[in-house]
Amino acid sequence: MNTTAQPWPRPSEAVRELMRKGAERAQSLPPEWIERLNQSLFSSPEDEKLLEDPVILAACRRANRSELLHWANANMQRPGEPVGVYVSADMVDTARELARRGLSEVLMNSARTTQSAAWELWMKMAFGLTQDPVLLEELLEVSSRSISEFIAGNMRVITQIVLEEKSALTHHDHIDKRSLVTRLLDGRDVDTEQLSQRLGYSLQQKHYAYVIWSEIQDAEIRPLEEMARALARLTGTAAPLIVFAGPATVWLWAGAAKPLDHSLLQGVVQQFPKIRAAIGSPAAGLNGFRRSHLEALNTQSLVGRLAGAPPVTRIDQVRMVSLMTQDARASKQFVVSTLGRLATESTVLQHALHAFLANGCNITQTAEALGTHRNTLLRRLERAQDLLPIEFADHRIQIAAALELLIWNTPLNEDDSLA
Incomplete structure (x- = not known):
């Protein structure tokens, strides 16, 4: 589907080949691309509260990934040609939910920041594809139009979904549990018994x-x-x-x-x-x-x-x-300066020392809690303490706090369960 009424000139064959090569690289989903696009989500201060909703955040991250793949696949098959509109089920659900919350403008902000991030990433790649100034100028012109038109087309669809959801909310005057509970949570005066x-x-x-x-x-x-x-x-x-x-x-x-x-x-x-x-x-x-x-x-x-x-x-x-995590940079520095090499060592050593501190430095209780033989635990504790840059006996509280931060920020293994 052509998302613009303006004529779309066909790029030169050389630029079409460059677009195809770039799209092939983008299709492999470089981790730095995904990370940069995810960082662009809700980047303005007024949108930060949505970062606190992991469901919306996860849906938007999946949508970023799927939209990048769609654009890359389209340019591998038809390099430099208009890319059809693509709105994932994740984005449809998110658009409707934000419309219900009165926060639909957040999606428009997100689209703008995502477009800027995508263009920044693609431009860096373009300079690595060719050093020919004439080809580079054409490549950047075609790429810029392709990315902006693709995102604009997607947002037109999203805008229509938002308008339909708002209309449905306006014409349905029923009061459900969610609206009743929202009144309670907003602190309004209510008849508690009723x-x-x-x-x-x-x-x-x-x-x-x-x-x-x-x-x-x-x-x-x-x-x-x-x-x-x-x-x-x-x-x-x-x-x-x-x-x-x-x-x-x-x-x-x-x-x-x-x-x-x-x-x-x-x-x-x-x-x-x-x-x-x-x-x-x-x-x-x-x-x-x-x-x-x-x-x-x-x-x-x-x-x-x-x-x-x-x-x-x-x-x-x-x-x-x-x-302790309200200042992420300070938290990271605290962990590194307190734990030293232990921060990057085996999680087995980290968990052993953490459990030892949590159990009042009692070897027997710690071994039972971990299901580990006493001698094995002693070896792990000795190794863990050797890796610390500070004296264990003098800094137990700081070490315990740093280990707590580290463990909460380390991905769980499949066998890990509720603590």
Whole structure:
């Protein structure tokens, strides 16, 4: 499909061949390209809050990847010719969700920054494809038009989807659970008893709030709901409050009459391997309803950025890490200066020393917790301490904090489970 009414001149054969070669390289998805395009997402200060939603962030990253592949494939087959519009299912879902939130302008901002990033990457490649100034000028002219027209065509489709979603919202005046709950979370004055009846859930009780989500493509909502009910049963809640908050996100409130059993919680995690959850602390009444939910959202935002976060994370697990990661550069420097060579050594050594500190430097307890022979543990601890640039005995608190940061930022192995 030609996305512009203007004539599209055919490039010279030499430039068509250069376009094909460049597209072939782009099709291999160089890691630096993907990283640069992902960094361009929501880069303006007013859009940063969307970086806290891992579902939207994951969908946009997949969309970046698929759109790059589409453009590259088109230019391999028909180099220098107009590229047809391509809007992935991820972008359709994201556009509709942002329209419902009144944040559709964010997508327009993202398109502009993504286009700039794509052009920057392609231009660097173009200078490596030819040193002929005449060919280079034509190549850059053709490339610039191709990229801008492709993205503009995609955004025209997205704009139409947004307008249709806004129209649907305007013409459907029904009040659902999500809108009722949003009123509560916004701090508006409400009749608690009446609202409890409408929601079928007591707002006066003590609550656990959860955010349950999936970052996989085309995630179905039913498994999210099933996990929500399984989590609610852990605290004996037969009638939890479940709200569908997005295309792959569920909010859950359940009674906190009894504490969460963490061994049973791990069992729920294993039943739903592709789903993640964040849990706020138990709190009572309407203020507790809000506070626990806010804690769950903050936990979700944090674990979405930390590669080592377990599938289900409680707020009490991340309070310190949350404070320590507000300045990413300072956090990284703290880890490097405190742990030295241990920061880049085997995770087995890191986990051994971390567990030793967590168990009060008790060898027997640590060996039991890790399921490791005592002598093996002693060798690992000795090796780990040898790698430290500072004296272990004098800096245990700093070392423990640095290890905590490091472990949360290190991707989990497939065998790792809830801590």
